[in-house]
Structure formats: C-alpha cells, structure tokens
Amino acid sequence: xxxxxxxxxxxxxxxxxxxxxxxxxxxxxxxxxxxxxxxxxxxxxxxxxxxxxxxxxxxxxxxxxxxxxxxxxxxxxxxxxxxxxxxxxxxxxxxxxxxxxxxxxxxxxxxxxxxxxxxxxxxxxxxxxxxxxxxxxxxxxxxxxxxxxxxxxxxxxxxxxxxxxxxxxxxxxxxxxxxxxxxxxxxxxxxxxxxxxxxxxxxxxxxxxxxxxxxxxxxxxxxxxxxxxxxxxxxxxxxxxxxxxxxxxxxxxxxxxxxxxxxxxxxxxxxxxxxxxxxxxxxxxxxxxxxxxxxxxxxxxxxxxxxxxxxxxxxxxxxxxxxxxxxxxxxxxxxxxxxxxxxxxxxxxxxxxxxxxxxxxxxxxxxxxxxxxxxxxxxxxxxxxxxxxxxxxxxxxxxxxxxxxxxxxxxxxxxxxxxxxxxxxxxxxxxxxxxxxxxxxxxxxxxxxxxxxxxxxxxxxxxxxxxxxxxx
Numbered sequence: 001x002x003x004x005x006x007x008x009x010x011x012x013x014x015x016x017x018x019x020x021x022x023x024x025x026x027x028x029x030x031x032x033x034x035x036x037x038x039x040x041x042x043x044x045x046x047x048x049x050x051x052x053x054x055x056x057x058x059x060x061x062x063x064x065x066x067x068x069x070x071x072x073x074x075x076x077x078x079x080x081x082x083x084x085x086x087x088x089x090x091x092x093x094x095x096x097x098x099x100x101x102x103x104x105x106x107x108x109x110x111x112x113x114x115x116x117x118x119x120x121x122x123x124x125x126x127x128x129x130x131x132x133x134x135x136x137x138x139x140x141x142x143x144x145x146x147x148x149x150x151x152x153x154x155x156x157x158x159x160x161x162x163x164x165x166x167x168x169x170x171x172x173x174x175x176x177x178x179x180x181x182x183x184x185x186x187x188x189x190x191x192x193x194x195x196x197x198x199x200x201x202x203x204x205x206x207x208x209x210x211x212x213x214x215x216x217x218x219x220x221x222x223x224x225x226x227x228x229x230x231x232x233x234x235x236x237x238x239x240x241x242x243x244x245x246x247x248x249x250x251x252x253x254x255x256x257x258x259x260x261x262x263x264x265x266x267x268x269x270x271x272x273x274x275x276x277x278x279x280x281x282x283x284x285x286x287x288x289x290x291x292x293x294x295x296x297x298x299x300x301x302x303x304x305x306x307x308x309x310x311x312x313x314x315x316x317x318x319x320x321x322x323x324x325x326x327x328x329x330x331x332x333x334x335x336x337x338x339x340x341x342x343x344x345x346x347x348x349x350x351x352x353x354x355x356x357x358x359x360x361x362x363x364x365x366x367x368x369x370x371x372x373x374x375x376x377x378x379x380x381x382x383x384x385x386x387x388x389x390x391x392x393x394x395x396x397x398x399x400x401x402x403x404x405x406x407x408x409x410x411x412x413x414x415x416x417x418x419x420x421x422x423x424x425x426x427x428x429x430x431x432x433x434x435x436x437x438x439x440x441x442x443x444x445x446x447x448x449x450x451x452x453x454x455x456x457x458x459x460x461x462x463x464x465x466x467x468x469x470x471x472x
Contacts, residue, residue, distance in 0.1 A: 041093060048394075085421075087394070090391070094115065104438050117342070117376070121373055126322040126323065130328035133329040149250065159174050162203070198219075213283070220247075233289070266295045324342070325340060326343055328344075346361050374440060394424075396459065397420055411466055
C-alpha cells in the first residue's frame with residue numbers, strides 16, 4: 001500500500017471486463033444452470049403429478065363408493081393425498097445442492113460452469129496435465145550458457161537478439177538472462193518461428209538457427225556434443241541450441257521449477273483412483289526427468305508433442321476407453337480443453353483457455369484440481385440424496401394420507417399432511433446446506449451420517465403426525 005507518495009497507473013480492464021466481474025458472472029451462470037440429472041427430476045415430476053391426481057381420485061372413489069365412508073372422510077383422504085404429494089422437494093433437490101456446491105467452489109477459487117460439469121466429473125478416470133504453466137511455474141530461467149564455437153556472451157547475445165521477436169516462455173527467460181548480464185542486443189531480420197521447434201533470423205547478414213536439437217539437426221549441417229545435451233536433459237532442463245548454416249555455436253540450458261503442491265496433487269489424484277498423465281513439447285528425456293520429480297509414471301508421459309497435436313493425444317486416450325480431464329493454461333491448450341471430456345483451465349493462463357475450460361482454477365494451484373473433483377463428487381452425491389429424500393417421503397406419505405393404514409391407527413389430516421410436505425422440503429434444503437461444511441482432504445462424518453439421521457427423524461415425525469391425526 002502506497003502511503004507516502006503518488007503514482008500513475010493504467011487500468012487495462014474496467015467494469016464487466018475485470019477479473020472480479022467475470023468471476024461473479026461465471027458463478028451466477030453456474031448457479032442458474034440446470035444439471036442433466038434435473039431433467040430426470042423434471043420427467044419424474046411430469047409423470048408424478050397426473051399419477052398423484054389419479055391416486056387421489058381413486059382414493060375418494062374407493063372410500064366413498066366401495067367402502068361406504070362418509071363424504072367428508074373421503075374428501076379429506078383425497079385432499080390429504082394431493083397435499084402430501086406436492087413435489088416441492090423434488091424441484092428443490094438439484095438447484096439447492098448446485099447453488100451451495102458452486103458457491104463453496106468459488107470460496108476456494110474454483111469456478112464450476114454449471115451442473116452438467118458436475119455430472120461429468122463422476123465419469124472421469126484419467127487426468128492429463130500440460131507441463132508448462134500447469135505443473136511448473138511457467139517462468140523458466142537460463143541456468144547455463146555453453147559456448148562451443150563462440151564465447152558464452154556472444155552466444156547469449158545472438159540468442160537474445162533472435163528471441164526479441166518471439167512470444168515463447170523460453171524467449172522471456174533468455175531475454176531476462178541477457179538483461180542480467182548487461183548484454184547489448186542487435187537487430188534481427190527475416191524472423192521466422194516454427195511452433196514447438198525453434199526460430200530462424202538474420203543478424204549482420206548471417207542466418208542463425210535457435211531451437212531444439214531435432215530442429216537444428218533438420219535445419220543445419222552442424223554437429224553438437226550429444227553427451228552435453230543429454231546431461232542437461234536428464235537433469236530436467238530444456239536445451240536450446242544456437243547454430244549458423246555450418247556449425248553449432250553454443251547452447252543454453254533452461255530450467256522451469258515445479259509449482260508448490262504439484263507432487264502432492266498428483267499423489268492425491270492417484271489416491272482417488274485416477275490415472276495421471278503429462279503432455280509436453282519437451283523431448284522424452286526432459287519430460288521423464290520432470291515426471292519423476294512430480295511422481296508421474298514414465299509410461300504415462302507424452303513427450304515431443306507439437307502445440308496443435310495435444311488435442312489428438314487426448315482423443316487417442318478417449319479412443320482407448322478413458323474419460324479424460326485435461327488441465328492446461330495456454331492458448332495452444334484450448335483445443336485439448338475443448339475435446340476433453342472435462343476441461344480444467346488454470347486461471348492465470350490465456351483468456352481463450354479460460355473461456356474453453358469448464359472448470360477454472362483462479363489461483364492456479366495444482367492441488368485445486370483435486371479440490372474441484374472432490375467438491376464436484378460430493379455435490380452430485382448430495383443431489384442424488386435429495387432426489388431419494390423427495391421420492392422416499394412421497395412413497396411413505398401417500399399410503400398413510402390415503403388412509404390405507406387407518407385400521408392400524410395411522411392417518412393424516414390435510415393440515416398435518418401439508419406440514420409433513422413442508423418438512424420434506426426442509427430436509428432437502430438442510431441436506432444441501434451441509435455442503436458448506438466441505439473441507440478439502442477431510443472426511444465430513446456429520447455430512448455422511450446426516451442423511452440417515454434425517455431420514456430416521458422424518459419417518460418418526462410422519463408416524464407421529466399419523467397417530468396425532470387419529471385423535472383430531
């Protein structure tokens with residue numbers, strides 16, 4: 001907080017375009033959306049209402065015409081059936097749990113875009129992480145500069161000059177290293193970028209190539225010391241080679257540190273019974289080194305993938321019978337986020353990734369992936385419990401209201417039937433509100449036992465009302 005002077009600032013986004021406004025919009029959209037399971041409730045209600053009206057009419061006809069009951073008794077039985085069977089709880093079952101669940105997610109910086117997303121989570125059996133910016137910080141730094149045919153400072157100068165026109169994260173790292181070393185940069189002409197491979201440009205009329213070992217091997221005749229490259233790669237560092245048309249001039253080793261909690265997130269996902277994969281454009285040696293560090297099996301590493309091929313890799317896994325969640329943050333992750341069964345976008349990433357992702361992790365913490373999946377599963381569990389409550393109370397209450405058990409001293413008058421119906425709605429709302437006690441990684445024993453306790457309590461109330469009705 002600035003308390004002693006003045007400063008000027010530029011607001012890059014205002015009003016509805018700010019991050020806060022977008023978060024509020026996403027939460028509101030999610031809470032107003034309908035989960036596919038709500039369609040089931042709607043279909044049940046569409047059949048349930050005419051069935052209940054028919055049961056009420058049959059109740060009146062049987063009591064009045066067949067059993068010879070009085071008109072008032074028969075009418076009261078019919079009205080009690082209609083009142084007790086009001087499907088209010090059925091209508092509340094999904095939206096109440098959805099609203100509490102998405103609201104709880106927002107508290108943890110997790111934006112769930114609607115009820116359909118919650119249902120998808122239950123089918124997911126495999127999670128694919130993009131490496132850069134998702135498992136790692138996405139802020140690589142140059143750790144070594146090696147001069148082979150040119151001095152180290154000259155290698156850094158040429159590489160940084162070429163990278164001035166690039167938007168790749170590695171370019172930022174090389175330019176930052178040049179600034180730290182006080183290197184004066186020149187001008188590059190004829191700049192060309194080959195995504196996932198490298199760049200080409202002319203400096204002082206000489207053409208230079210900067211990129212991966214395979215790119216340099218394809219583009220020039222220069223040879224390089226493979227053992228040096230291998231040593232860096234086995235340490236998990238990305239090697240960028242600099243070459244002209246004749247020979248390799250030098251190389252730069254670039255490292256990207258893992259995000260805090262990345263290893264823990266992978267282990268927790270495994271504990272949930274999920275397979276964990278990693279996809280990256282790095283060569284296999286670098287990718288395997290990072291995978292070992294984060295705890296991903298080497299046979300679950302998909303390396304050397306060009307940006308546009310990530311979606312194809314996701315589709316391959318889907319064709320093998322997996323339901324895939326993809327976690328990414330960059331512009332080139334958007335196609336993979338779109339084709340995955342569940343797209344999870346890291347909130348510090350590109351806007352197109354945020355728009356494509358069905359779950360957005362505002363904080364960018366890998367452990368939020370675990371929290372999002374746990375919360376989604378618990379929310380769907382509450383929805384199913386609520387639907388059970390709504391139908392259970394009706395199945396229990398309708399026979400009592402129809403005076404089927406009147407010979408056993410059980411009956412329901414309309415006023416008590418109305419109270420019992422209201423209590424069934426209260427039980428559904430209360431069960432949904434228990435989601436507010438959700439804590440990541442912790443077992444909520446009360447929330448698990450509450451449905452059983454509430455069912456027993458409300459059955460007791462129903463029977464008490466039934467006995468009370470006989471004395472009225």
